[in-house]
Amino acid sequence: MSEKRELALNVPVLARVEGEGALELRISGGRIEELKLRIFEPPRLFEKFLEGRGYEEVPDMVARICGICPVAYQMSAVHAIESIFGLDPGPWVRAMRRLFYCGEWIESHSLHIHLLAAPDFLGYGSVIEMAQDHPEEVRRGLALQGLGNDIIRLLGARSVHPVGARVGGFHRAPAAEEAAALLERLRAALPEARALVAWAAALKLPEVEQAFESVCLRHPDEYPMNEGRLVSDRGLDIAIAEFEREFTEFQVAHSTALYCHHRGKPYLVGPLARLNVNLERLPPAVREAALETGVRWPSRNPFHGIVARAVELYYAMTEAVRLLEGYAVPSAPCVEIVPKTGVGYGCTEAPRGILWHRYEINRNGRVASARIVPPTSQNQARIEEDLRLSLEQFGLDRPDDELRLRCETVIRNYDPCISCATHFLDFRAERS
Amino acid sequence: MQINPYLPHEAEIVERIQESDAVFTLRLRFVEAEMRSRYSFWPGQFNMVYLYGAGEVPISIVSDPEDERLLDHTIRAVGRVTDGLARLKPGDRVGIRGPYGRGWPLKEAAGRDVVVVTGGLGCAPAVSAVNYIIKRRAEYGRLVIIQGVKKSKELIYRARYDAWARVPNTHVMLAADSGDVFWPGHVGLVTDLFERVEFDQGNVLAMMCGPEGMMVTAAKALAQRGVAEEGIFLSMERNMHCAVGLCGHCQFGGQFICKDGPVFRYPDVKGLLGIRGF
Amino acid sequence: MGQSSAKAKVAVHKFSSCDGCQLAFLNLGEGLLQLAALVDISHFAEAGAVNPGAQVDIAFVEGSVTTPDEIERINLIRENSRYLVTIGACATAGGVQALRNGVENFPGWVSAVYASPEYIKSLAESTPIKNHVKVDLELWGCPVTSRQAVQAVRDLLSGIAPATSADSVCMECKRRGNVCVLVAKGEPCMGPVTRTGCGALCPGFGRDCYACFGPSERANTVSLSRRFEGLGLLPEHIARRFLFINNAAEKFSEAGCAALEKKDE
Amino acid sequence: MTRYMPRPALQELLDIFARRGYRCVGPQERDGAITYDTLGSVADLPKGVRDSQQPGQYRLSHGGDARLFAWANGPQALKPLLFAPAEPLWRAAKTDRGFTVETVLPETRPLAVIGVRACDLAALAIQDQIFLRGEHPDPYYAARRESLFLVAVNCTHPAATCFCVSTGDGPHAIAGFDLALTELEDGFTVEMGSRAGEQVLAELDLPPAAASRIEAANAAVRQAAACQVRTLPGRNLRDALFSNLHHARWDDVAARCLSCANCTLVCPTCFCHAEGDEPALDGGESVHQRQWDSCFSERHAYIHGFQVRPEIRHRYRQWLTHKLGSWHDQFGRSGCVGCGRCLAWCPAQIDLTEEAWAICAGSGDLEENN
């Protein structure tokens, strides 16, 4: 079924994944004969568009790959390019990038928890139906999402395709008053974020136990976002530049998204993987909240992804507060740039997991080649694996509707960008 | 505190008349009694009509200045606000502020023959001037009313024209660029009718309202027939937001249509008429 | 005030895009619940409503047409919708992915990205919705703002044509008191030829506008290109300024191609 | 009587305003330009800053001296403080049968502006005439204008784009201020222009200026006048422009003009604004707003189905013929005060004076107009 990508190509692949998806399931003699998560999202070929572009255009270009996590694309890109230029933008930029990322985690996690995932566990078709019975929780979710967006706005002017990030730092430093005003609001919302963790943990989640490898970044001192080594709970520990040695992307006939294996096996990226590996990197208050959920971390139940997301959202809120408390307007929001040639890598923790970039910059400061591996294509194989296991445990003789809902719930639980599309999962179960 | 010239006053639609496919008349009554008694206007003036949530548009006043009960506006649905106004029903409310601008020179016209030349919906602002003259019929000389439309079915106020035609010393002449078999008037341009119009060359005043091209041709033709240029008046139209001479949109060279017009003496605007861009 | 008693039906559809414009609705916060109370959301996959074939009063369409299947879908949507609104640069002008249009080696590109290009069904060009069906209203922007989306819904519910503006970004820049980055820093800012609507965000952040809202009404791209030359930009760089997010918008593609021709001279 | 104020005393002046409840606004360096913002203290003023301006180009540099006002101007000064770039006028709220309307007047606080130029004062006089002296005074402008205290600073360092001598509006501030300063090496000469100015001055308790200082101040302003390089072809170009409506130069400038409207929005006398409604999503309320508009904008001259000024040449011609021509009919003078902003902030480097010369040259009666 799978085919290896020709490694001779030095312009590797980015196939976008958010969007159209379908699931095909063939059950025969009580066994899953075939299970395919199909992604039709038309390819947009960003890696080719990037060729010939100036390095300074890259952050604005790659943002357009995903409207839900543009910050992640911008962050992986600027880190990769700065590594080529041998640039260290200094502590202020480093702190602000972390803050920027906190905004995206809060926004994206809240959106996923409330708009995409929770309705499954509470028995609703949509957040709008859910709001009838759980107005306070939905309001809280929307408010947190709004706060995340406001953090992105502080540094990026708008929350979708923000315009503030650049190679070398930011285009503008927020005024002290703006930062203080936002800090105030974030502080006031901390109890809400804390309450969200307990609420998520109290959701009735399916009890399953699966064996999988959790892959994420690990930083010596902090919960990972922009920097670290690539590690897993099965002993992986490499520099991000070595990604291509360990991980293989391949194409399958039924999907326009590329799949990715670690040494021939599916693996998990995203909040649950991060928390499984980095629990003790959380500050005490957040770790305590994580432990109070009753979940035994590291967890082997993929459905604990939603709990992990809530924990991370709470963490991002506390982290944003911490970063803003130390805010001071710098003398310049970015450092001088002297373009250099070479190859560089960037890997950051997008809300959905590691987002890996590789760029080659040529003499004119232009992109000679680019390769981008988004988290959803990394999770794809794991989703299919989970679907198989979950369905078998769930019982294949259940009615179509129940099977279908369970499949959707499993897929949505990973918060793939195709989440939107899997809401209208074109489900076909053939039985014989 | 100073009065705020920007505030509209609520008025209720008492009656709605469909005049033609796209043209309708709203008969309005101010909601506040105070406005009803305070409000007065001169023929040829206009109001800013506010559609809730959409915006304001300048619309001429059609009704009789002496009718204290109702305020009539005849409107063609051509865009955002007017399309919205077209959907309103009796009982709905709009906002009105005004009246604005300088109206028709009816005082100056006293004792003279009057030729009223209008085209398309340009007839609306002229209605109250005609009514004014007819009410004081003896104070004026011969009254000639000429109205042109593109297609005969676009003619509105037919009953009004019929009634006016029955008034002594009053002549109604209608023209349509294309007419059907029932069309009582001339088929062709308004200006064709000028050859047939009779008036006292030395003592006549002309009032015009309609498409600018038509007004330019008509003014020239009348001037050629001996009408003094000072005796020719045109009602002009430009984009307008504030109606009080502040927003700058209605400028026509040095003139503000909203406060120096909309009715102008021909020599005051002649220089720029017909030049694209003004 | 022209509001009928039956709730209007609204759909939000996605084509080839990044999902960012739909967020104009999903990021409304409290407004999202208000919207749900105001209209019937027949289809909006990301918000959980699924009925792509529903008859609706207003259809919002995000994304450009890039596959044969999308051509069929857009025709169906048109048939089922009274008022069709494109949201964003992709739906309105083909989006950043239109950069592949006219690339002679498009199959080559696909095979550079995919090991098995034969699996990939894709049209050679990324085209705006208006190339396929009649569009009633275009909302420009990459992404569109919540303000644009809300205004369109509100005006349509009130029975009036939505208000839009094609003035330059400069006007908003001046209203906001931003200092012009072209004049004061010599940045190759696209603001003078770019449509307003974003709130002049980039110059507000001290950087050049990159025209994500598409061309303004009277975009004089020839003059701005000349000015960029004066700032020391090479033709190839000028081409990149125009051939970016809205590369397939007519005025920008003309200006971009003109610059590319100069480069080849 | 002219007084002398050593530079450190400027802070005392600011303190007096603070005590009297004024918000102080003054020039500051921001994003590479002189902009007028709330002034915390004298330290916020652009010390040692110089500007260099050309059509389409504006750069600041730092001279390293103690002078605070040794530059010409920035993109805006008084206009946005009085004629707000965007503001609500009134709010309509839906009721059972219709709607109610409520004025939204700006909240104002006494405002003291430091560092106003002669051209700014001339422009203010024009805007006052437009917004306050017509048949319908504008209550929004009036509210902001009411308690305005103006500290003029005579221009000693005009930019290459300045031509206020030619329009007769500077560089010496003659009237319209409460206090007028002229900056010298170590301080300022101070003149008063109003009762309010006199009161403030009394509180400052300054010594009379020595004759040598007065002469130094006058010389600095004279020198500023002498170094201006640009001129307009006359004070009243009305006839010259309107008799050249079909001049080939309109097409020539239209090929360069971006129709971006920057010139009109930085012009301190342009007053055009657009109104529009912004209804809430649920339709329960609608805010009627106004914002700066321009004759270069898409809808400025649009009447249903028809663009009165469809092309850039029509729009540029409207700008120039209004500003330098029909303004005379409306307000009895030219709409240009020679501040040079429309040159400096034109991204296309179009020079209004050059266009005016090109179009009006050859119109015989120019001399007579002056």
Ligand SMILES: Cc1cc2nc3c(=O)[nH]c(=O)nc-3n(C[C@H](O)[C@H](O)[C@H](O)COP(=O)(O)OP(=O)(O)OC[C@H]3O[C@@H](n4cnc5c(N)ncnc54)[C@H](O)[C@@H]3O)c2cc1C
């Ligand atoms: C003094 C005066 C008297 C008028 N009297 C009448 C009348 O009695 N009946 C009638 O049907 N029409 C009249 N009009 C024209 C009427 O104002 C326009 O048709 C109307 O403004 C169109 O608005 P809209 O929003 O429907 O159209 P759109 O085309 O959507 O216009 C958008 C905006 O542009 C401006 N605008 C567009 N067209 C005009 C225009 N022709 N004049 C001024 N502003 C315009 C308005 O601000 C309007 O809101 C008059 C115009 C003026 C200046």
Ligand code: SF4
């Ligand atoms: S300034 Fe330009 S590039 Fe930036 S957000 Fe606005 S339209 Fe887009």
Ligand code: SF4
């Ligand atoms: S020049 Fe243009 S923008 Fe300025 S006041 Fe005149 S018409 Fe208005």
Ligand code: SF4
């Ligand atoms: S003259 Fe200059 S500033 Fe004015 S509209 Fe034209 S290009 Fe813009």
